[in-house]
Amino acid sequence: MWDWNYTWEILPQLLKVVPITIAATLSAFIFACALGAPLAMAKQSKNKWLSLPVSAIADFIRKTPLIIQLFVLVFVLPTSIGLTLSPFVAGMIGLGIHYSTYLSEVYRSGIEAVPKGQWEASTALNFTKTNTWLRIILPQSIPPTIPVMGNYLITMFKETPTLSAITLVELLMTAKTLGSSSFKYVEALTLVGLIFLVLSYPSALLVRALERRMQAREGSAAIK
Amino acid sequence: MSQNIKNFSAEPIVRYRNVTKVFDQRVVLKRLDLDIMPGEKIALIGPSGSGKTTIARLLMTLEQPTSGTIEVNGELLWHMQHKGKLITANEKHLHRMRSSIGMVFQHFNLFPHMTILRNVMEALVHVRKIPKPQAQQRALELLQQVGLQDHIKKYPAQLSGGQKQRVAIARALVMEPKILLFDEVTSALDPELVGEVLDVIKGIAEKKDTAMLLITHEMDFAREIADRILFTDGGVIVEQGTPEQIFENPQSPRLQAFLTRFLKERQYGLASETAAAGAE
Ligand SMILES: Nc1ncnc2c1ncn2[C@@H]1O[C@H](COP(=O)(O)OP(=O)(O)OP(=O)(O)O)[C@@H](O)[C@H]1O
Ligand SMILES: [Mg+2]
Numbered sequence: 133m134w135d136w137n138y139t140w141e142i143l144p145q146l147l148k149v150v151p152i153t154i155a156a157t158l159s160a161f162i163f164a165c166a167l168g169a170p171l172a173m174a175k176q177s178k179n180k181w182l183s184l185p186v187s188a189i190a191d192f193i194r195k196t197p198l199i200i201q202l203f204v205l206v207f208v209l210p211t212s213i214g215l216t217l218s219p220f221v222a223g224m225i226g227l228g229i230h231y232s233t234y235l236s237e238v239y240r241s242g243i244e245a246v247p248k249g250q251w252e253a254s255t256a257l258n259f260t261k262t263n264t265w266l267r268i269i270l271p272q273s274i275p276p277t278i279p280v281m282g283n284y285l286i287t288m289f290k291e292t293p294t295l296s297a298i299t300l301v302e303l304l305m306t307a308k309t310l311g312s313s314s315f316k317y318v319e320a321l322t323l324v325g326l327i328f329l330v331l332s333y334p335s336a337l338l339v340r341a342l343e344r345r346m347q348a349r350e351g352s353a354a355i356k
Numbered sequence: 357m358s359q360n361i362k363n364f365s366a367e368p369i370v371r372y373r374n375v376t377k378v379f380d381q382r383v384v385l386k387r388l389d390l391d392i393m394p395g396e397k398i399a400l401i402g403p404s405g406s407g408k409t410t411i412a413r414l415l416m417t418l419e420q421p422t423s424g425t426i427e428v429n430g431e432l433l434w435h436m437q438h439k440g441k442l443i444t445a446n447e448k449h450l451h452r453m454r455s456s457i458g459m460v461f462q463h464f465n466l467f468p469h470m471t472i473l474r475n476v477m478e479a480l481v482h483v484r485k486i487p488k489p490q491a492q493q494r495a496l497e498l499l500q501q502v503g504l505q506d507h508i509k510k511y512p513a514q515l516s517g518g519q520k521q522r523v524a525i526a527r528a529l530v531m532e533p534k535i536l537l538f539d540e541v542t543s544a545l546d547p548e549l550v551g552e553v554l555d556v557i558k559g560i561a562e563k564k565d566t567a568m569l570l571i572t573h574e575m576d577f578a579r580e581i582a583d584r585i586l587f588t589d590g591g592v593i594v595e596q597g598t599p600e601q602i603f604e605n606p607q608s609p610r611l612q613a614f615l616t617r618f619l620k621e622r623q624y625g626l627a628s629e630t631a632a633a634g635a636e
Contacts, residue, residue: 255418
């Protein structure tokens with residue numbers, strides 16, 4: 133039977149860990165965004181000694197489960213190089229690195245969508261490589277990727293329960309603790325599901341609205 | 357044709373020597389020799405695939421020659437001295453050399469995320485490092501010259517093709533190159549917009565002592581503004597001379613055939629235009 137009293141009792145405890153879950157998501161996302169950009173550039177580099185190894189490593193990270201990478205961060209690093217990370221930092225780095233490989237692909241598609249003529253005009257006007265990236269290429273390649281980036285943010289948010297495996301006290305971890313002390317798992321887990329839904333759904337709507345606006349803008353730009 | 361003083365006894369501003377370009381084992385340019393004098397206006401004509409664009413792109417450093425050398429201002433473009441040896445130029449050398457060269461493209465290549473004014477100012481500020489107020493002043497002057505002073509706050513997508521190309525010309529001119537390359541800059545335009553762009557180029561050709569290399573299919577235009585016309589075919593300059601020599605007295609059979617074909621096409625083009633007008 134569903135126990136309403138119990139539900140109201142544990143709700144505040146679950147809500148209390150919402151901020152940490154969001155903080156973990158956001159910091160991991162920012163980390164992934166920051167790492168994804170140089171990753172995309174390295175993968176595109178003409179220098180094979182840079183592009184091939186970086187592509188291989190990124191591929192490896194993307195094709196292995198996140199949880200294994202988290203375990204490496206938490207269990208292998210302390211014994212191998214004596215580096216002990218807090219669950220939050222390890223979670224941020226692990227989730228961030230994992231998703232940076234996806235985001236680098238998003239960047240890459242954004243960069244490749246910029247016509248070759250933009251590079252050539254930049255050369256003809258004698259912009260340095262740095263200025264070409266900063267003033268010509270990136271300002272054109274980032275805006276169209278924003279909706280996709282938003283979707284990855286939501287995906288990362290939904291991935292945070294994985295971080296409970298490295299003892300980060302987020303929603304799922306809290307629900308498990310509550311459930312194991314009262315044996316009322318249904319209420320706790322249902323609430324976790326609902327909280328995720330309540331937070332992701334509006335974000336998803338926001339992303340969709342953004343997407344529609346981008347398309348409208350592209351459409352108007354295409355009209356001469 | 358044009359009134360500017362040209363000292364053709366001076367040193368050439370550009371010198372191609374024995375330049376060969378190979379793409380995927382295909383020889384696109386064969387041992388090209390070409391001198392361009394300061395202020396000289398050269399029209400480059402020839403059939404599709406004859407290597408015209410490649411000649412311009414090598415000079416703009418968009419493409420590297422397979423062999424041979426190009427000098428700009430008496431200095432090697434694609435090579436530099438390193439420990440007493442001649443090696444392929446690095447980005448720093450190319451950057452320095454490029455300051456004398458400008459190019460206008462067939463498809464404009466304006467920066468879509470910047471206003472017209474910023475399109476023209478951007479390189480002045482960030483490449484030439486001219487303070488913003490002065491750069492803006494210069495950009496406005498140039499935009500006035502091409503007749504776009506009323507559109508400076510618009511974005512490229514809001515302009516017609518002819519207007520876009522005039523912005524692109526202003527953007528190249530504002531950098532004050534010693535040699536300016538035009539690669540079929542009216543080919544992507546609707547026929548009724550070609551004239552306004554050609555007029556702007558004629559104006560520049562008359563006023564400025566910038567050397568110009570114009571790749572074009574507009575024969576009347578070439579004839580009107582060029583000091584010299586080059587005819588390329590199959591990766592070589594088959595024939596060159598003054599507009600009179602080229603158009604009235606073509607020597608090589610290939611040029612004769614090219615001009616005949618061109619005249620026929622134009623007649624056909626006019627005929628079909630009249631037909632279309634009649635059908636309306
Ligand atoms: N990047 C490239 N890779 C491979 N082949 C190329 C490349 N650029 C040009 N070519 C080839 O080189 C030849 C000469 O090209 P180029 O563009 O210089 O000719 P063009 O005289 O400008 O022709 P058009 O009048 O059609 O513009 C063509 O056959 C073309 O297919
Ligand atoms: Mg061409």
